[in-house]
Amino acid sequence: xxxxxxxxxxxxxxxxxxxxxxxxxxxxxxxxxxxxxxxxxxxxxxxxxxxxxxxxxxxxxxxxxxxxxxxxxxxxxxxxxxxxxxxxxxxxxxxxxxxxxxxxxxxxxxxxxxxxxxxxxxxxxxxxxxxxxxxxxxxxxxxxx
Numbered sequence: 001x002x003x004x005x006x007x008x009x010x011x012x013x014x015x016x017x018x019x020x021x022x023x024x025x026x027x028x029x030x031x032x033x034x035x036x037x038x039x040x041x042x043x044x045x046x047x048x049x050x051x052x053x054x055x056x057x058x059x060x061x062x063x064x065x066x067x068x069x070x071x072x073x074x075x076x077x078x079x080x081x082x083x084x085x086x087x088x089x090x091x092x093x094x095x096x097x098x099x100x101x102x103x104x105x106x107x108x109x110x111x112x113x114x115x116x117x118x119x120x121x122x123x124x125x126x127x128x129x130x131x132x133x134x135x136x137x138x139x140x141x142x143x144x145x
Contacts, residue, residue: 018056018059019056019059020056021054021056022041022054022055022056022061025056025060025061026038026041026061029074032109032110033074033079033109034074035109036074036079036107036109036113037061037072037073037074037079039113039115040072040079040081040107040113040118041054041061041072043113043115043118043119043122044063044070044072044118044122045063046119047118047119047122047123047126048063048065048069048122048126049065049126051065052064052065052069053065055068057071058071059073060072060073060082061073065126065129066129067129069083069122069125069126069129070082070083070084070121070122070125074109075106077108077109078099078106078107078108078109079106079107079108079109080104080105080106080107081104081105081107081118081121082103082104082105083103083105083121083122083124083125084103084125084128085102085103086128087121087124087125087128088100088102088103088104088105088121090124091117091120091121091124094117094120095117098114105121
């Protein structure tokens with residue numbers, strides 16, 4: 001497991017003020033990160049229940065279904081997925097080689113995404129939320145263990 005510094009703790013969106021929706025957030029992200037986030041968004045959308053909604057939570061795009069399921073965002077040197085700390089812990093062996101922290105997985109914006117792995121992580125988070133074993137609200141960086 002490789003832990004890395006984010007390079008910047010703030011998303012790189014160039015919009016002034018908080019974005020109103022996910023499309024506005026993405027419009028403020030430069031390439032190649034915008035393309036990476038669009039791919040992450042599509043993978044998440046294909047993995048969550050059909051009635052899940054996109055929201056801005058903590059200034060980042062997120063998918064919500066009976067609470068926030070996952071967040072995703074662009075930073076200066078990478079794009080991140082926030083599937084909760086317990087999901088990251090459950091998939092720790094499959095995440096070797098990626099920079100991770102307690103609740104975040106970082107993907108270089110200029111390299112191919114592991115879409116099958118992202119789909120597995122999101123599906124695990126959806127299953128977790130359905131089982132209600134963990135709280136469904138809170139900050140993407142909070143640990144629910």
